[in-house]
Amino acid sequence: MKRKKQFVSDKQEWLFDVSSFELSEPPVSPIHKPIWTENKARLIERYLNLFVFITKHGSYIDAFAGPQEVDKPEMWSAKLVMESEPRRLRHFYLFEKDKEKVKRLRELKRSLPQICQGGGSREVRIYSGDSNTGIQELLQTGCIKPKEATFCLLDQRTFECQWATIEALAKYKSSGYKIELFYFLANAWLDRALAAQKDTEVLDKWWGRGDWKLLRSMNAYGRAAVFVDRFKEEFRYKSVKQWPIFEKANGGGNIMYFMIHATDHYKIAPDLMSRAYEQAVFRGKGYDQISLFE
Numbered sequence: 001m002k003r004k005k006q007f008v009s010d011k012q013e014w015l016f017d018v019s020s021f022e023l024s025e026p027p028v029s030p031i032h033k034p035i036w037t038e039n040k041a042r043l044i045e046r047y048l049n050l051f052v053f054i055t056k057h058g059s060y061i062d063a064f065a066g067p068q069e070v071d072k073p074e075m076w077s078a079k080l081v082m083e084s085e086p087r088r089l090r091h092f093y094l095f096e097k098d099k100e101k102v103k104r105l106r107e108l109k110r111s112l113p114q115i116c117q118g119g120g121s122r123e124v125r126i127y128s129g130d131s132n133t134g135i136q137e138l139l140q141t142g143c144i145k146p147k148e149a150t151f152c153l154l155d156q157r158t159f160e161c162q163w164a165t166i167e168a169l170a171k172y173k174s175s176g177y178k179i180e181l182f183y184f185l186a187n188a189w190l191d192r193a194l195a196a197q198k199d200t201e202v203l204d205k206w207w208g209r210g211d212w213k214l215l216r217s218m219n220a221y222g223r224a225a226v227f228v229d230r231f232k233e234e235f236r237y238k239s240v241k242q243w244p245i246f247e248k249a250n251g252g253g254n255i256m257y258f259m260i261h262a263t264d265h266y267k268i269a270p271d272l273m274s275r276a277y278e279q280a281v282f283r284g285k286g287y288d289q290i291s292l293f294e
């Protein structure tokens, strides 16, 4: 019960002076059941489904797009998002460095209709290689238009997503709404991983600075709050929230990850994420999508 209270709260301790910018994002409604690793992909799919119900379009970037567990396709975010109906997302940019998983992505692309809801073709680009360089290159092409609602999943295992990649995504749009981010911060094994990582350059790039040692002495929620604060302070996202992902159903076991959700749609996005969280946990039982927007 204690955990539930912690993660529905919007009151986080600010590590930086944030008084100078907007803090008017609404609190999210209470969550009844916490989400666990098996449905984290469904959380992303549900949220995007709800969001594009409003925008009717969108681009999806997945920086670590291959399936985490090849024999569990129901847990694979890219698959769930691409299969989600109605097909309103129009552009997909999928990055993966493992050659076998790139093949899976290509198979997935072939298995689905390349047409969007209401007509028009759907574009799916698959990039084989390191997404930290790939995303920078993609953004430099300017193919993501300023008015296109754009979402980026950063579902790293631990230290794969470099801070410079987050920065490039966050600062890409010079006007309008920034690219919305779903950043996965490892938790259960982070202390061990920090201690075991002998190549400190990996940590410097992941954290974007040299003072990552400060994370070692922190508890889970404190650490997540540091990331929330950095996303707000450095990139000026209007809403940044941490969503814990538990090991087992009903909040059992460890917090495996925090999903840090950064968005400029501060009035609607936290509420949609809250609804998506419930839908992912309850598998959509009793939820009527249309009624959300009446």
Ligand SMILES: C[S@@+](CC[C@H](N)C(=O)[O-])C[C@H]1O[C@@H](n2cnc3c(N)ncnc32)[C@H](O)[C@@H]1O
Pocket (backbone or CB within 6 Å): 041, 063, 064, 065, 066, 067, 068, 069, 075, 076, 077, 078, 095, 096, 097, 098, 101, 129, 130, 131, 132, 155, 156, 157, 160
């Ligand atoms: C945690 S898994 C992603 C899970 C996936 N989002 C899902 O829903 O199942 C991380 C993936 O990123 C890939 N990967 C790791 N480092 C990468 C990098 N620098 N660039 C691109 N892909 C990378 C791994 O091969 C692995 O498939």
